Amino acid sequence: QSALTQPASVSGSPGQSVTISCTGISSVDSGYNYDYVSWYQKYPGKAPKLLVFDVNRRPPGISDRFSASKSGNTASLTVSGLQAEDEAEYYCMSYSVSTTSAVFGGGTKLTVL
Amino acid sequence: EVQLVESGGALVQPGGSLRLSCAVSGLSVSGSSMTWARQAPGKGLEWVSDMYTVGSTHYADSVKGRFVISRDETNNTVYLQMSSLRADDTAVYYCARHRLNYGMDVWGQGTTVTVSS
Numbered sequence: 508q509s510a511l512t513q514p515a516s517v518s519g520s521p522g523q524s525v526t527i528s529c530t531g532i533s534s535v536d537s538g539y540n541y542d543y544v545s546w547y548q549k550y551p552g553k554a555p556k557l558l559v560f561d562v563n564r565r566p567p568g569i570s571d572r573f574s575a576s577k578s579g580n581t582a583s584l585t586v587s588g589l590q591a592e593d594e595a596e597y598y599c600m601s602y603s604v605s606t607t608s609a610v611f612g613g614g615t616k617l618t619v620l
Numbered sequence: 621e622v623q624l625v626e627s628g629g630a631l632v633q634p635g636g637s638l639r640l641s642c643a644v645s646g647l648s649v650s651g652s653s654m655t656w657a658r659q660a661p662g663k664g665l666e667w668v669s670d671m672y673t674v675g676s677t678h679y680a681d682s683v684k685g686r687f688v689i690s691r692d693e694t695n696n697t698v699y700l701q702m703s704s705l706r707a708d709d710t711a712v713y714y715c716a717r718h719r720l721n722y723g724m725d726v727w728g729q730g731t732t733v734t735v736s737s
Contacts, residue, residue: 543720543721543722543723545724547665547723549665553729554714554727554728554729555657555665555714555724555727556727557723557724557725559723560719560721560722560723560725561721561722561723566723566725596664598664598665600665600667600723600724602718602720602721602723604720604721607670607676607678608670608678608680609667609670609718610667611657611664611665611666611667612664613664614664614665
């Protein structure tokens with residue numbers, strides 16, 4: 508799979524919304540060639556945490572302040588109502604059914620001002 | 621409660637070998653696809669390897685031919701046998717359940733591998 512590109516950093520003030528992009532996602536061209544996109548939150552020294560899977564679905568317990576979408580070859584994660592605890596690194600990941608491989612984006616550092 | 625506990629990380633010389641373990645409780649390693657991922661110092665996450673429920677194995681190009689993923693159903697443990705280690709294999713290694721289209725939803729706390737002379 509090709510590398511996924513994320514901005515190195517984004518920032519916002521408490522209460523605001525920020526969007527993190529992830530480009531390089533393969534577009535659907537058949538029912539078999541499909542990339543599943545997920546998003547992860549990671550604090551330094553801690554394990555990653557799944558925020559969103561299958562493009563825009565949240566696991567139980569994940570705040571609805573986290574939402575995601577995909578358009579063409581770009582996936583996006585939006586964090587609404589920013590809180591201090593949202594300051595972390597965020598990673599997109601694409602899993603390819605056709606190549607049976609996964610690739611992470613380079614990660615985006617979210618700073619809450 | 622599902623728990624994954626990695627172990628086996630150590631300081632190893634370039635060219636050496638190491639086996640990482642991921643002890644799993646709360647789910648069956650044979651009934652789940654399991655993955656290893658890593659994070660090198662100051663770098664982002666990198667997918668390393670998957671083992672599917674059917675037993676097929678898959679690897680990132682960076683480790684293909686050097687790393688082997690396996691599982692022990694009796695001990696409910698997943699392993700990552702690493703050989704011909706290089707300095708750029710230095711990282712925190714995480715195991716996780718990889719539900720493929722549902723993402724990597726349960727993670728261990730990680731184990732540190734340092735490759736240095």
